[in-house]
Amino acid sequence: xxxTAEIAxxxxxxxxxxxxxxxxxxVRRETHDTFTLEAKPEGSEGIRPFAxxxxxxxxxxxxxxxxxxxxxxxxxxxxxxHTIRAVGAVTKAMRGLKPGDLLGVRGPFGSxxxxxxxxxSDIVIVAGGIGLAPLRPALYRLIAERERxxxxxxxxxxxxPEDILFHRELKQWRAQFxxxxxxxxxxxxxxxxxxxGVVTTLLRKASFDPISTVAMVCGPEVMMRFAIVELQRRGxxxxxxxxxxxxxxxxxxxxxxxxxxxxxxxxxxxxxxPYSRIGLLFATREI
Amino acid sequence: xxxxxxxxxxxxGALQGRGYSVVxxxxxxxxxxxxxxxxxxxxxxxxxxxxxxxxxxLRSRPDQAFFGFTLGPHSWKKYLHIPSLxxxxxxxxxxxxEISSGQEPASKHxxxxxxxxxxxxxxxxxRVLMSGDYVDPAYEARRENTLIIAVNCxxxxxxxxxxxxxTGPKAASGFDLALTExxxxxxxxxxxxxxxxxxxxxxxxxxxxDAGDDACSAAADAVARTAGQMGRQLDTAGIRDILVxxxxxxxxxxxxxxxxxxxxxxMVCPTCFCTTVEDSTDLTAARAERRRVWDSCFTLDFxxxxxxxxxxxxxxxxxxxxxxxxAAWIDQFGESGCVGCGRCITWCPVGIDVTEEIAAIRSxxxxxxxxxxxxxxxxxxx
Amino acid sequence: xxxxxHILAEHPFLHGLARPHLELIVGCASNVRFxxxxxxxxxxxxxxxxxVIRHGKVRVALFAPGRGPITIQTVDxxxxxxxxxxxxPYRWHFDAQAVELTRAIALDGECLRTKCEHDxxxxxxxxxxxxxxxxxxxxxxxxxxxxxxxxxx
Numbered sequence: 001x002x003x004t005a006e007i008a009x010x011x012x013x014x015x016x017x018x019x020x021x022x023x024x025x026x027v028r029r030e031t032h033d034t035f036t037l038e039a040k041p042e043g044s045e046g047i048r049p050f051a052x053x054x055x056x057x058x059x060x061x062x063x064x065x066x067x068x069x070x071x072x073x074x075x076x077x078x079x080x081x082h083t084i085r086a087v088g089a090v091t092k093a094m095r096g097l098k099p100g101d102l103l104g105v106r107g108p109f110g111s112x113x114x115x116x117x118x119x120x121s122d123i124v125i126v127a128g129g130i131g132l133a134p135l136r137p138a139l140y141r142l143i144a145e146r147e148r149x150x151x152x153x154x155x156x157x158x159x160x161p162e163d164i165l166f167h168r169e170l171k172q173w174r175a176q177f178x179x180x181x182x183x184x185x186x187x188x189x190x191x192x193x194x195x196x197g198v199v200t201t202l203l204r205k206a207s208f209d210p211i212s213t214v215a216m217v218c219g220p221e222v223m224m225r226f227a228i229v230e231l232q233r234r235g236x237x238x239x240x241x242x243x244x245x246x247x248x249x250x251x252x253x254x255x256x257x258x259x260x261x262x263x264x265x266x267x268x269x270x271x272x273x274p275y276s277r278i279g280l281l282f283a284t285r286e287i
Numbered sequence: 288x289x290x291x292x293x294x295x296x297x298x299x300g301a302l303q304g305r306g307y308s309v310v311x312x313x314x315x316x317x318x319x320x321x322x323x324x325x326x327x328x329x330x331x332x333x334x335x336x337x338x339x340x341x342x343x344x345l346r347s348r349p350d351q352a353f354f355g356f357t358l359g360p361h362s363w364k365k366y367l368h369i370p371s372l373x374x375x376x377x378x379x380x381x382x383x384x385e386i387s388s389g390q391e392p393a394s395k396h397x398x399x400x401x402x403x404x405x406x407x408x409x410x411x412x413x414r415v416l417m418s419g420d421y422v423d424p425a426y427e428a429r430r431e432n433t434l435i436i437a438v439n440c441x442x443x444x445x446x447x448x449x450x451x452x453x454t455g456p457k458a459a460s461g462f463d464l465a466l467t468e469x470x471x472x473x474x475x476x477x478x479x480x481x482x483x484x485x486x487x488x489x490x491x492x493x494x495x496x497d498a499g500d501d502a503c504s505a506a507a508d509a510v511a512r513t514a515g516q517m518g519r520q521l522d523t524a525g526i527r528d529i530l531v532x533x534x535x536x537x538x539x540x541x542x543x544x545x546x547x548x549x550x551x552x553x554m555v556c557p558t559c560f561c562t563t564v565e566d567s568t569d570l571t572a573a574r575a576e577r578r579r580v581w582d583s584c585f586t587l588d589f590x591x592x593x594x595x596x597x598x599x600x601x602x603x604x605x606x607x608x609x610x611x612x613x614a615a616w617i618d619q620f621g622e623s624g625c626v627g628c629g630r631c632i633t634w635c636p637v638g639i640d641v642t643e644e645i646a647a648i649r650s651x652x653x654x655x656x657x658x659x660x661x662x663x664x665x666x667x668x669x
Numbered sequence: 670x671x672x673x674x675h676i677l678a679e680h681p682f683l684h685g686l687a688r689p690h691l692e693l694i695v696g697c698a699s700n701v702r703f704x705x706x707x708x709x710x711x712x713x714x715x716x717x718x719x720x721v722i723r724h725g726k727v728r729v730a731l732f733a734p735g736r737g738p739i740t741i742q743t744v745d746x747x748x749x750x751x752x753x754x755x756x757x758p759y760r761w762h763f764d765a766q767a768v769e770l771t772r773a774i775a776l777d778g779e780c781l782r783t784k785c786e787h788d789x790x791x792x793x794x795x796x797x798x799x800x801x802x803x804x805x806x807x808x809x810x811x812x813x814x815x816x817x818x819x820x821x822x
Contacts, residue, residue, distance in 0.1 A: 016421050017374050017579075018388045061377060061384050062568040062575040087593045102383035129818035159818035186813045188740040193768050196728060196743040198812040205747070220817040247597065248590050250564050253421040256582070257561030258589060260611065262531075263618035268420065284534045286603035 016253045019059045019104030020045070024097050025079055030165050034130060035095055036071065036083045039103050047080050051112030052137035053244060053272040057252045058082060059104025060097070064090040067249045067267075069134035070108060074141060080105070083133035083165065109252045111272045113138040114242060118214040121240075122150040124206065126227045128157045128199050128219025132165050134244050134271075135218050139173070146178055151213075153180040153206050157199025157223070160185050161192045182206070199223060203230045210235035218244040225282065228275060238276035245270050245278070262287060288490060289498035292468075292475035295327040295353060298436075301492035302397040307434055310366055311399035312359065317345050319359035321366070324399070331356055338445040338518070338629065340638030351475070354400055354468050357444035358628055362557030363405055366396055367429050368412055370581045374564070377575040384575070390425060397434040401462065403455035404447075404626040406437050408557035410461050414620050415560050425579075434485060437462040441469075441509040445518035446629030448642060452521065454626040456513040464490060467506035478506040519629060519642045522649065523613075526623075529649050530614040534606065538647045543602035545637045550583035552631035552639075553608065558616075558624050559583070584608050609641060673698050673774060680721055682749055682798055690791045697780035703727075703767035709750070716753035716761045717778045722746055725771025730764045738764065741813070742806070749802050754778030 022039035055069045072081030086095040127135050158164045174181040182202045184195035217224050250256040252267045259266040262281040309324045314331050336356045337344045348355045375388040416423040440456035449455030458465045463486030466477045478498050481487045553559040563582035568575045585604050590597040598604050616624030632640045674695045726745045730738040744750050785792030
């Protein structure tokens with residue numbers, strides 16, 4: 001897809017396998033297992049511009065690298081944000097990083113959410129769990145240029161209220177009259193006064209015109225599968241449903257072969273795909 | 288051009304004199320492998336190889352041909368897309384750490400004895416590693432420092448099917464020099480085709496003469512005959528759709544019962560390029576290093592993401608490899624990933640034959656062309 | 670009652686129901702309202718009605734000893750709450766508590782069951798609609814059961 005204005009797809013980096021050094025400015029605890037690292041480049045080069053949906057390969061000294069979606073505002077040229085869930089050795093080591101520590105960063109890589117390309121449309125965003133992190137940059141851009149879009153709906157599902165990410169932003173967004181924000185959890189204790197139910201039920205109740213809607217979906221693959229069933233049931237064409245896929249990655253530049261998904265390389269043809277491109281793959285097990 | 292067989296040492300001299308390390312076939316452990324050669328005497332003179340499913344046997348020829356065999360388990364990716372490469376190292380300092388990326392300069396290699404199928408494989412890896420948005424600098428450096436002397440095939444192997452894949456038995460382009468060995472009753476010579484200025488320059492140091500029509504047709508005939516002697520065949524018409532559209536074909540379950548996911552096929556395949564990275568530190572963690580090493584899509588971890596592997600069954604992994612090689616590669620790089628060298632058939636310990644598997648899927652039957660023999664009895668999944 | 674008939678006729682749950690059947694149902698209907706915190710019913714109580722939520726929010730919860738009430742679903746405007754009235758022994762299997770001020774139409778279970786016994790066509794129409802709702806809730810519950818936000822995929 002061709003982009004129009006400012007956020008063009010960044011030019012390929014000349015030494016893509018060598019990490020740049022970034023210094024951690026701040027570590028914010030989001031939930032019991034999820035945290036956000038804010039970092040600035042250590043050297044003289046500035047932050048490389050990125051498009052919403054792109055990711056970096058982050059390196060923890062001596063431990064290894066992981067692909068992490070960039071979760072900050074593309075308009076922020078001073079620092080870069082990554083929201084990380086501590087699930088393996090490398091991400092657990094990253095959780096131990098402190099302000100002042102160094103982080104290796106390679107990127108940005110991959111395809112992006114069609115934010116610019118969807119000007120004029122209604123936007124429905126369906127996020128599940130950590131899936132809200134790769135979508136947050138898209139939300140920042142949509143809000144920054146709100147007048148270019150029709151309805152903007154955010155549907156977000158988390159496991160429990162304690163697992164909800166970005167509480168402050170969600171509150172701000174919910175308070176905006178021109179954004180439709182609905183949050184649900186899979187289960188809750190009595191203090192929670194919001195919705196309880198799987199995120200696809202929010203989709204059933206959301207109102208939007210399928211002919212002029214672009215949907216952006218990110219979350220566990222199972223969740224995306226059922227969300228897409230519902231989106232298609234409502235009549236959104238597959239060309240206008242975008243999802244972010246994930247696979248094992250080692251190089252992020254199309255050489256190691258690990259991230260292949262059918263004929264696509266998720267590191268360069270994805271991670272964001274229109275559903276029309278991968279629908280058959282999505283329905284095939286173990287591919 | 289042509290030159291006599293006993294002038295082969297002069298070719299070595301011309302190469303070594305220009306600083307090239309000559310790499311070529313040689314016998315080690317009853318197998319013809321690729322290694323650095325000191326002289327023409329290191330070539331597998333008078334040796335040949337019999338290859339079939341799960342079978343490789345070296346034997347002696349009645350003559351003294353230098354290149355009277357086809358292929359061994361090594362391919363030239365051993366020297367271009369090397370098995371283990373240090374990408375960079377990091378050192379702790381008072382600031383945190385720093386990364387240094389110096390690469391050792393690549394040595395100059397002359398590949399002597401590159402078969403046409405292998406030449407295609409090198410060009411295929413060129414496309415994978417150098418033609419996209421990113422270029423692999425280590426591969427590019429080695430490639431630039433490599434001189435290629437191809438050798439056309441005058442005998443086909445038991446598992447060869449280059450004719451089906453359009454990659455041989457004659458080298459068409461991509462070489463500096465291409466040789467065809469001709470053994471006649473009273474003459475043993477090479478017909479040499481010049482591919483580049485560099486090749487011409489090398490040849491100028493080897494006593495040679497105009498080949499003459501007889502010599503040229505002898506060479507051409509030998510090669511042309513080979514095309515009709517292939518041990519295997521593969522119908523490639525519509526192969527991409529056949530594989531992409533049949534992820535649930537029962538044949539995949541059948542072959543999965545035999546496949547041990549050992550990954551031999553990926554190790555010997557001249558186009559397989561998958562790698563992984565290994566991050567390590569020394570004992571005090573003062574120094575950290577990242578290496579890139581060969582990997583295989585047959586390993587369980589290959590597709591691991593938080594919690595499990597996407598392709599955990601042998602069926603899924605075999606399907607991934609074969610579909611990538613023969614179908615997805617076409618979508619990704621505009622050509623097939625297979626050159627018909629047949630190594631995967633020879634070196635598969637249970638004798639899985641890709642030409643058979645594809646024919647079975649094409650014909651729609653689970654049983655395939657041939658009944659299973661005693662050697663091929665199905666076994667449970669590893 | 671006229672207002673109730675109008676409201677019920679418009680509701681998607683009863684969409685397509687023939688007028689005589691609609692009138693039968695309205696005969697079992699009443700307007701209800703719950704303040705925030707008020708329970709609609711408790712687990713184990715007799716399930717003598719079901720609710721068509723008009724607005725507000727109700728939490729469906731199960732009490733787990735040591736953990737307290739766990740909310741497993743919320744229903745709001747447009748949702749149907751309760752199917753235990755359909756099947757003996759007609760007991761509620763969970764608690765329902767209003768989270769916000771909630772207005773609903775309550776439909777008397779025994780009244781409806783009697784009418785359905787006499788008019789099997791009405792019974793079939795209601796069961797078709799309830800099956801649809803139960804399947805929807807079952808599928809949603811299954812997805813929640815997968816716990817797909819958890820650590821394993």
